[in-house]
Amino acid sequence: MYDLSCSGLTKRFGPFTAVSDVSLDIPSGSFFSILGPSGCGKTTLMRMIAGFESPSEGDIKIKGESVVATPPNKRNVKMVFQHLALFPMMSVGENIAYGLRCRGEKRGAIGAKVAGILDRVGLPGTEDKRIDQLSGGQKQRIAIARCMVLEPDVLLLDEPLGALDLKLREHMKIELKLLQNQFETTFLYITHDQSEALVMSDQVAVMNAGRFEQIGSPKELYDAPVSGFVAGFVGDSNCLTGTIATVDGADARVRLDDGGELIGRVADRSGPGDAVEVFLRPEALSLGAGGATTLPGTVDSLLFNGANSRVLVKLATGQMLEVADPAQSGGGAVGDTVTVSFQPERARVFARRGA
């Protein structure tokens, strides 16, 4: 039984197709993310699930029942809005009680439920505070509490961390994940930030131009992307363009556009003569000989970022490569001649996008 499933969902605005034939099934109690660049249709998809847009085609089922004909205020999906949309003229307690009162619950029961949910999100006793007295993180928690008090089948979150500063965002990622575990409710999270999606989710769907490119666990997306788009969008990658010269089993010899050659693993159906992109994760690269493919270059600059430190290598043919340098060894000084090497299975070859 899936808490939420969509099949063949399509939404057109005039001649423009915002969401095209999207299908997904979200198991109960899981954290599901939809990851995509802005304008990919993810917000439209979420608005259809919430009921603010009606699909041009396809069906949406919540707990097995179609809700396409159900108005938004009758669907048991609650939404945390991008800018949270807390009601500024109501106190914290009134914000949370709003949904319960709409449902016609008794006053006494409402008070107890509000107090209970505030306790669970770690803000007990804040009923009488005004919304503008809360910090960004507290508002976030109130917005979630306002939905969770209604015990929804699915909680939709529309990039709710976007407005927070970096430090708080990192903190809230973990907190959201903990809240989801605690409530055991299905979360559908929309974001353009791949690190948010990877850190929090059980399953991630990568969306591009109205379609799902790939659905999988964060690890699958990272280690085995099915398209150039996913490889480029999820995690950091160096991308080199070229043409396949020969194919030997799974490996291909790729002649790079800017000169030079390398051996990589073909990840789709590209064959000899096809224009391709080769994706290389920074951590797949190492400095010094040892890999099957070696590329000569010079150290262009050292990018220090703690455990995420990188060395930027300028290849002899002019391309720039980011090489992971977790030990912060420095790999020498700027201007040093180095060799970048990697194993063929770590270089993923995809047909060139838009080619």
Added chain:
Amino acid sequence: MMGRDAGRLSLILLFMPFALWIGLLIVLPQLGIGYVSLREKVGINQYEFGFKNYADFISEPIYRNTLLRTAWMSILVTALALIAGFPVAYYIAKIAKTRSRAALFLMCLIPLWVSDLVRAYGWIVLLRETGVISTALVSIGLISQPIEMLYTDMTVIIGLVYTVILFMIVPLVSTLQGMDDALLEAGYNLGGSRFTVFRRIIVPYAMPGIVAGSIITFMLTAGSYLTPVLLGGKNSSWFTEQIYNQFITRYNWEAGATFGVLLLLFTSLVVWLGLLLTGQSLATTVAKD
């Protein structure tokens, strides 16, 4: 030190027109009116100070009743302007496309291009016995003989609503424009019906605009002269008409000044009561940034 002095000088210079306007055109005349209202005429060019003019007002039921009637009808006009203006403001602020918004707003302003007097005569042309509506109704056979639609309270109220509604719409539009659509969607998403969303989200959010618009329209209506006199005729019994009569017809400046002061005090009292009842203050409504 130089910079600070220059800053202070420029502040004084910039503040001057406003201070002069308030001082010379508002404060000073009101003080003069207040002074005249406390003057009792005992003989030719002989005056004493006292509250006799006020006592006269209270002892004369027609004056009292005219003031109460004016206040009551102004409240009614304000309420009608709010009921009629809110949907218009909501449409302009929330439903209309950005491009047509300016055009719609401009259309609301168009009546202001024409003077009050001409607009009042426009109503007369429409509503009098030989006017457009009456003639049209007779010619299509709905009524057998022409009817007079002028000089009734209803006519005065319609005319006043029409004159002041813009001043209700403008503050409402600016308040409603600040409302994030996500608030409405959140209202529905959490299970609210259309009515709940209107009552618990839209109206509370628009309250500063509602109160600001109501104060402006109430003050304008209570202090209006032309529309009630022209559309209501002799029966309109509008309080400003009494003030006019005392000053101009009777040449009784003392009584006129008294009425003026009383109108100001009374309308201020009504506004204060209104703010009290809605739990708002001037700082959160009219002076909202």
